[in-house]
Amino acid sequence: MESSSSISLLLFFMSFCCMGFRAGEAAAKTAAAALYVLGDSLVDVGNNNYLATILKANFLHNGVDFAGGRPTGRFSNGRNAADFFAEGLGLPSPPPFLSINRRPNQTEAFLKGINFASGGAGVLDSTNRNLCLSMNKQIEHLAAINGAIEGEIGAGEALKHLSNSLFVVNIGSNDILGYLMLFNSTPPINQYVDSMVSFLGEQLQRIYSLGARKLLFIGTGPIGCCPFQRNSNGECNITANSLSNSFNKGAVSLLREMKSKLPNFNYSFFNTSLAVSELIQNSANHGFTEVKAACCGLGGNLNANIPCTPVSYCCKDRRRHIFWDFAHPTEATVQFTAKIVADGSAPYVYPINMRQLSTI
Ligand SMILES: *[C@@H]1O[C@H](CO)[C@@H](O)[C@H](O)[C@H]1NC(C)=O
Ligand SMILES: *[C@@H]1O[C@H](CO)[C@@H](O)[C@H](O)[C@H]1NC(C)=O
Ligand SMILES: *[C@@H]1O[C@H](CO)[C@@H](O)[C@H](O)[C@H]1NC(C)=O
Numbered sequence: 001m002e003s004s005s006s007i008s009l010l011l012f013f014m015s016f017c018c019m020g021f022r023a024g025e026a027a028a029k030t031a032a033a034a035l036y037v038l039g040d041s042l043v044d045v046g047n048n049n050y051l052a053t054i055l056k057a058n059f060l061h062n063g064v065d066f067a068g069g070r071p072t073g074r075f076s077n078g079r080n081a082a083d084f085f086a087e088g089l090g091l092p093s094p095p096p097f098l099s100i101n102r103r104p105n106q107t108e109a110f111l112k113g114i115n116f117a118s119g120g121a122g123v124l125d126s127t128n129r130n131l132c133l134s135m136n137k138q139i140e141h142l143a144a145i146n147g148a149i150e151g152e153i154g155a156g157e158a159l160k161h162l163s164n165s166l167f168v169v170n171i172g173s174n175d176i177l178g179y180l181m182l183f184n185s186t187p188p189i190n191q192y193v194d195s196m197v198s199f200l201g202e203q204l205q206r207i208y209s210l211g212a213r214k215l216l217f218i219g220t221g222p223i224g225c226c227p228f229q230r231n232s233n234g235e236c237n238i239t240a241n242s243l244s245n246s247f248n249k250g251a252v253s254l255l256r257e258m259k260s261k262l263p264n265f266n267y268s269f270f271n272t273s274l275a276v277s278e279l280i281q282n283s284a285n286h287g288f289t290e291v292k293a294a295c296c297g298l299g300g301n302l303n304a305n306i307p308c309t310p311v312s313y314c315c316k317d318r319r320r321h322i323f324w325d326f327a328h329p330t331e332a333t334v335q336f337t338a339k340i341v342a343d344g345s346a347p348y349v350y351p352i353n354m355r356q357l358s359t360i
């Protein structure tokens with residue numbers, strides 16, 4: 001699938017709908033040496049600031065609730081899932097890979113954890129081509145830091161370090177959105193999902209071969225319930241939600257297969273679709289009052305025709321909104337889901353949760 005530029009324009013910010021990690025509380029003990037993050041705008045902490053792309057978030061109102069009230073490149077009002085995952089592990093939120101070439105000792109930075117994620121990224125190279133670091137590009141960068149670490153401390157120590165670290169992969173929503181936008185000119189849904197899953201399979205294998213032994217896979221969310229996917233009655237798009245579920249199903253079978261074949265491999269899968277759908281249904285119990293509309297945006301019934309920009313409207317009660325902009329969750333939503341990722345259980349997170357995975 002080739003993205004036209006107008007499609008890309010629509011796609012960029014929308015990575016997924018939702019996901020998240022643990023927050024707030026004092027971080028429990030962790031055995032993870034470091035955190036490495038690959039994925040899309042749900043976990044991008046500023047890589048796209050360094051790219052010539054329209055897919056950026058380094059302007060207000062993004063970051064309005066971040067420390068200092070400043071935009072950082074996160075597609076959020078505050079911290080995103082990568083930050084909460086790190087906090088849950090008692091680790092610093094890893095810096096963007098593209099910021100590291102400014103540091104004197106790169107290897108030292110590489111050993112502390114790196115975030116490769118890039119807004120707009122997909123499993124498929126064609127998703128938002130040339131506008132972000134695709135999953136394959138992110139893995140190339142992972143291979144480069146792996147080489148640098150080996151060069152500095154030797155292959156044996158490097159493998160020990162990486163196998164004790166936690167790898168988070170959060171990808172797929174942009175490919176799904178890309179498919180939905182080309183609805184009439186693309187292959188049948190099953191064929192498209194199969195090709196996504198087959199690319200993902202190669203990518204996860206490659207990540208394993210580069211030293212990852214603890215993999216946290218964040219499934220795609222209820223994409224059809226994002227503000228811009230809802231219809232004029234405010235109802236979720238069931239086609240988008242079912243695509244998301246099919247992709248997640250494929251991802252889980254890949255992970256199971258990897259576990260049965262690859263020595264010392266362990267994983268956690270988080271069913272974002274389930275956790276967020278339930279949050280939407282039981283929103284009042286968790287302090288949310290607005291489950292459909294974007295907090296920041298402009299236009300339409302749901303404030304979702306235009307992304308969050310300095311001229312967009314920005315709501316005051318951000319902790320009460322599930323969605324920050326037309327496609328991304330608020331910090332409050334991510335904080336809620338992150339807690340489940342860290343300490344929850346099946347059917348939300350399985351076969352083990354993030355904390356169990358990190359302490360194996
Ligand atoms: C860079 O950092 C690594 C890891 O801390 C260390 O082993 C190495 O000696 C450092 N290299 C330089 C040139 O300071
Ligand atoms: C869902 O989204 C697709 C793609 O935008 C659209 O073709 C379809 O009509 C929408 N509604 C339903 C119910 O699938
Ligand atoms: C982690 O993986 C190893 C190797 O497959 C397995 O023996 C072990 O039981 C796994 N640990 C957990 C907690 O699943």
Ligand SMILES: *[C@@H]1O[C@H](CO)[C@@H](O)[C@H](O)[C@H]1NC(C)=O
Nearest residue numbers: 245248249252271273274277
């Ligand atoms: C995730 O939860 C949904 C319910 O929202 C369920 O239909 C789906 O099978 C689950 N997917 C996986 C991979 O566990």
